[in-house]
Amino acid sequence: MTARGTSPGTAQRSTSAGQAGTNAAPVPDGTDEYLALLWGRLNTVVDTERLTQDSMVRLMAVYNDVAHVFYTLEARQDHAELERLHSWRRRFHDNPELDDRILRLLLALSCPDPDAEEARLEYVDQLRRARSLDRAGLARAEGLLTEALSLLGQVREDQRHLLGRLGVADQAARPQLLFYKLTGQADSAATRAKLTAAWRAVGKRHQGPLAEAVDRLIEERRAQSAGEGHTSVLARTLRRARAGESDIETFLHDFLRRAMSGAATLETQTAQAVEVDGPPLDHFAYALRRLTLGARIPSFDLDECLRYVFAVARAALGLELSRTSTEAGGIIEVSARAGGRPAGSLTLDLWDAPHKTVGANHTHGVRNRTAWPGLEQLPAAYVTCRFQRDPRQPGRITFQNLLSLLHEFGHAANHLLIEGRLSFRAGLEYLPPERLEFLSLWFEKWAYHPELARFLSLPGDDVRALDRCRHITMLEYRRSYVERGALALLDFEVHRRGRGTLRETYQRLDEEFGISRHVALGDLLEYFTQPMLLASPGANFHYLWGSADSCARYAPYHALPLAEVEIRPELRRSLGDSFDLDAPSAIPDSGTVFAFFDRSDLEGIA
Numbered sequence: 001m002t003a004r005g006t007s008p009g010t011a012q013r014s015t016s017a018g019q020a021g022t023n024a025a026p027v028p029d030g031t032d033e034y035l036a037l038l039w040g041r042l043n044t045v046v047d048t049e050r051l052t053q054d055s056m057v058r059l060m061a062v063y064n065d066v067a068h069v070f071y072t073l074e075a076r077q078d079h080a081e082l083e084r085l086h087s088w089r090r091r092f093h094d095n096p097e098l099d100d101r102i103l104r105l106l107l108a109l110s111c112p113d114p115d116a117e118e119a120r121l122e123y124v125d126q127l128r129r130a131r132s133l134d135r136a137g138l139a140r141a142e143g144l145l146t147e148a149l150s151l152l153g154q155v156r157e158d159q160r161h162l163l164g165r166l167g168v169a170d171q172a173a174r175p176q177l178l179f180y181k182l183t184g185q186a187d188s189a190a191t192r193a194k195l196t197a198a199w200r201a202v203g204k205r206h207q208g209p210l211a212e213a214v215d216r217l218i219e220e221r222r223a224q225s226a227g228e229g230h231t232s233v234l235a236r237t238l239r240r241a242r243a244g245e246s247d248i249e250t251f252l253h254d255f256l257r258r259a260m261s262g263a264a265t266l267e268t269q270t271a272q273a274v275e276v277d278g279p280p281l282d283h284f285a286y287a288l289r290r291l292t293l294g295a296r297i298p299s300f301d302l303d304e305c306l307r308y309v310f311a312v313a314r315a316a317l318g319l320e321l322s323r324t325s326t327e328a329g330g331i332i333e334v335s336a337r338a339g340g341r342p343a344g345s346l347t348l349d350l351w352d353a354p355h356k357t358v359g360a361n362h363t364h365g366v367r368n369r370t371a372w373p374g375l376e377q378l379p380a381a382y383v384t385c386r387f388q389r390d391p392r393q394p395g396r397i398t399f400q401n402l403l404s405l406l407h408e409f410g411h412a413a414n415h416l417l418i419e420g421r422l423s424f425r426a427g428l429e430y431l432p433p434e435r436l437e438f439l440s441l442w443f444e445k446w447a448y449h450p451e452l453a454r455f456l457s458l459p460g461d462d463v464r465a466l467d468r469c470r471h472i473t474m475l476e477y478r479r480s481y482v483e484r485g486a487l488a489l490l491d492f493e494v495h496r497r498g499r500g501t502l503r504e505t506y507q508r509l510d511e512e513f514g515i516s517r518h519v520a521l522g523d524l525l526e527y528f529t530q531p532m533l534l535a536s537p538g539a540n541f542h543y544l545w546g547s548a549d550s551c552a553r554y555a556p557y558h559a560l561p562l563a564e565v566e567i568r569p570e571l572r573r574s575l576g577d578s579f580d581l582d583a584p585s586a587i588p589d590s591g592t593v594f595a596f597f598d599r600s601d602l603e604g605i606a
Contacts, residue, residue, distance in 0.1 A: 433536055
């Protein structure tokens, strides 16, 4: 946690908040004093008849520093400090009079530097969108989301009640995971079928009202998008995209067709492995457990995993990483260099803690880059995970944790290496949405690289156990093929159209692909209340798009030792569109996903 009164990122402020280098003004230690200093700088810039190109950059830099304070507190989930500083946040970010003044100054300016002019136009667009913000509509959407989450809470409560009746005492994990584990422990196919039927009946109890609440939320989004002049919700989400709607549609249809075929293959393999009663994939958890019964599932030393992450970053991305400190609670600070120069900093906040309320692992770009004559701001990223501590094995993580670490580190490295000279065009939020998961999913694939074992202390049979972890993860991905494809296409289609409900859209997809054999509408509703989908409605496809791209881009690395990767600059250049915001987006081949994950089958994990 950030100590009260201490502003994040103090070590970097001497070269970020004002003039670069030793000419920087002293920076106070307290957060309030620091924000007061930034407020004074902001007013000095805008208290003028006209902006210049340089003063506009200084204005952007002030807001970049303000964002660093609040984004870091958000990433740390320091709710008390955020509440205490709420008035400061409103002064900077909820101040229509100030916004109008800045907008007038920006509209009167024309920048000779192309990058600065592009950033000016971006800033103008943001201010205009803020001015036309439908606050009443946002309030309605918030109310509808609250209603949907309440209904979802009732579904989970009913699920937990069922689990309790079935003898599941420890219900700390998500109900879906607990039920999956329960079916994996049932030796009778008939029992597994009855359990699945009971589970689905519980889910259907609130499905109608939940679907209606989500539909009303979608209608509110449609109204807001139309009010902003967009042809659809999807069009608003894709305004930064370099891929067209028709290309995305083609990709998703191709993926879902392959997913249905892949699911049929896995059904056959499951039915061959165990006795089934009804849909074979309802018995997949049992088949997996039966084949791995008694097998050792290893854990991994976090420090060794980080050494591997740092080695991959150096060899594949040219990013030199060094730990600078480890705080109480295990928060790790990391400095980064690239090309012999400072490249920014990372904060790794990996262990679960009582104050962490956000369920998913995530990465914040808490400060963007500025590289302007006389002014430099280094990018900073904050990685938050919720790894569970095991008192019997302190400092060790699971294979799933390792995958998450690699994935989130990919986002963080992406943020540090995005090309751009100004903060309004140099952060993860400016990546085309279809490329947001490119580097994260590519970095995640390094969990399958042969050199990983060399960095880990794996006694005895643990090298084989590491391969078993890989196989299990790949099989679990295969099991989810149809759900992933159906969700992405459902999200895409319902936000592409100006009318129609989720149920109607689902039925159209079922008629075309037969998805109801593997995934019910009720299985997908929860996703429409999750933060990522709420932030970018229609863009859930980017996970599959990124998965296909990453499978193809990782392939040349798999057989190469890190020492050779480091001397192959053409490989690094192949990742260029993860860092160049203006690069075109090619349509990835969805077949690469299936070629990668179908290498694992139920027989291969024994």
